[in-house]
Amino acid sequence: MQCERAQEFFSDRLERTLDRPMTVALEAHLAGCSGCRAEMEALQATYAALDTLPEVEPPPDGAWQVIHQLRQARQEQVAPTRPVAAQPEFRRQPEAAGGWIGFLQWLRSLTPASAAMAGALATLVVGGTFLATRAPDHERLAVLPVPQGPGSVTPAQRNAQPAISVSYGRLTPAGQEVNLRLTPATSLSAAQVRVSGGGINFTHPVSGEIGPSRPLELAVPVHTAGKSAEAFRVTLEARPRGYQGLVVVPLGSRGRSSVSMTAVEQPLDEILKQLVPHLGAPVVVDGPAPATVSLQVVEAEPAAALSELATHLNATVRLDGGVYRLGPNQ
Amino acid sequence: METLVQRHYRTVFNLAYRLSGDYDDAQDIVSEAFIRVQNALPNFRGDANFSTWLYRIVKNVFLDERKKQRVRSHSSLEDMVDLEDSSVSRQVEDPTPGPEWLMERNEQAELIQRAVLTLPKTQRLMIGMYHFQHRSYDEIAEIMGLPIGTVKSRLNRARLALKSKLHSIRELLEN
Numbered sequence A: 001m002q003c004e005r006a007q008e009f010f011s012d013r014l015e016r017t018l019d020r021p022m023t024v025a026l027e028a029h030l031a032g033c034s035g036c037r038a039e040m041e042a043l044q045a046t047y048a049a050l051d052t053l054p055e056v057e058p059p060p061d062g063a064w065q066v067i068h069q070l071r072q073a074r075q076e077q078v079a080p081t082r083p084v085a086a087q088p089e090f091r092r093q094p095e096a097a098g099g100w101i102g103f104l105q106w107l108r109s110l111t112p113a114s115a116a117m118a119g120a121l122a123t124l125v126v127g128g129t130f131l132a133t134r135a136p137d138h139e140r141l142a143v144l145p146v147p148q149g150p151g152s153v154t155p156a157q158r159n160a161q162p163a164i165s166v167s168y169g170r171l172t173p174a175g176q177e178v179n180l181r182l183t184p185a186t187s188l189s190a191a192q193v194r195v196s197g198g199g200i201n202f203t204h205p206v207s208g209e210i211g212p213s214r215p216l217e218l219a220v221p222v223h224t225a226g227k228s229a230e231a232f233r234v235t236l237e238a239r240p241r242g243y244q245g246l247v248v249v250p251l252g253s254r255g256r257s258s259v260s261m262t263a264v265e266q267p268l269d270e271i272l273k274q275l276v277p278h279l280g281a282p283v284v285v286d287g288p289a290p291a292t293v294s295l296q297v298v299e300a301e302p303a304a305a306l307s308e309l310a311t312h313l314n315a316t317v318r319l320d321g322g323v324y325r326l327g328p329n330q
Numbered sequence B: 001m002e003t004l005v006q007r008h009y010r011t012v013f014n015l016a017y018r019l020s021g022d023y024d025d026a027q028d029i030v031s032e033a034f035i036r037v038q039n040a041l042p043n044f045r046g047d048a049n050f051s052t053w054l055y056r057i058v059k060n061v062f063l064d065e066r067k068k069q070r071v072r073s074h075s076s077l078e079d080m081v082d083l084e085d086s087s088v089s090r091q092v093e094d095p096t097p098g099p100e101w102l103m104e105r106n107e108q109a110e111l112i113q114r115a116v117l118t119l120p121k122t123q124r125l126m127i128g129m130y131h132f133q134h135r136s137y138d139e140i141a142e143i144m145g146l147p148i149g150t151v152k153s154r155l156n157r158a159r160l161a162l163k164s165k166l167h168s169i170r171e172l173l174e175n
Helices: A003-007 A010-014 A020-032 A034-051 A062-078 A103-109 A112-117 A155-159 A268-279 A302-312 B002-020 B023-043 B050-068 B107-117 B121-132 B137-144 B148-174
Strands: A124-126 A130-132 A163-171 A175-183 A188-197 A200-205 A216-223 A229-239 A243-250 A259-267 A283-286 A292-300 A315-320 A323-328 B080-082 B087-089
Touching (some): A003 A020, A010 A020, A034 B148, A175 A229, A175 A243, A268 A283, A292 A302, B002 B023, B002 B050, B002 B121, B023 B050, B050 B137, B107 B121, B107 B148
Parallel strands (some): A283 A323
Antiparallel strands (some): A163 A175, A188 A200, A229 A243, A315 A323
């Protein structure tokens, strides 16, 4: 047997798939050919090296990232983006002293036609990682980037996010007003703000700029009957950068020292609504967030449970003026 | 669909990483593969083993990815770089992730991974499926859509190429 012919059978020999006569012939050749023996040993070492390459550890949330993308793809197939609805006729109201604009006052100002359209520009939650809102191009919302890891949000972007303070306002026949104050760190030329969720769906125009010394204040009417918490999304259309956030407020206190929670692919706002009565403080989630989350905490302090949730979302959490704030990872 | 991801993600990721040598590229390959699986699932007749069908999709994604990306030149470690009055060995950027994502536990694994990345894409696929996933020649032939004889000969060629490459790397390091 020639060397070139012998080497064709090296792999079969190592894999023990050679028949008996060929095995004998090959072994006889190897016994008398040091060159082929060396080649055989080198190939054997290559096999050993390849077969013992260790398994790599995938990213801990890699599978969830894929699942989120799959859901997003499904949603895009089922609910293609809708055409932009005709803009309601908003008559801009003069601001009251101190910049306070009451929701009921604004609502009374709408014409019947525009009041009916007020809910037309609903925030469309498109699964996965983005909240997609339809807005005219000249007012297209700049969406905060989804946290992808350290360094994904620049300090300028972080500073441009409004700080949202939450307080409880006056009682209403149906429940309670929740006052929101949006104070951006930089001046924003605001067009409108939308609040949706918990049976609320309104769009409120904003005249002029808002900024550190000129916050935007809203009174959100919340139905409280039978509820321990409520969640609503706040979408601010502004230039140069808009804002999206989720606000979850407790409507009662459970006051337990520890919580246990198992959530499998539940909406984020539902998970937070379970948690905030124990926290005893509102939670604001800055920017887009996954529509659903899976989480399990056992006998954890409420703040620790919130911290666990933040880690799961690759977000940071901090207590800011009595409000827990989840934001993109710094 | 989510159950399928949970069940197969780890093995698909491992193959994708060995094929691409890059953490992020591997995740991209995995994501794209499962999206294609989701889209094609209604057409899966069940006459083929699901795993085989899945890895056929992974193969296609990898081959498509290679077409999209710019060509990465895989220079030999033996290449010399000419300077004005001397020449030095070409310095190869470590393709493995940084310490915070360190995955190769030993130097040999790193060398093998680098060597695998120098193979043509089809050989790399076959090496991955045979040696990393321990698939049979029959399965690989079915996944690749090639006759079994072709699979065997290409795998042999890949192993011989790796053998030479690893030998060269070891010699270079010893010197």
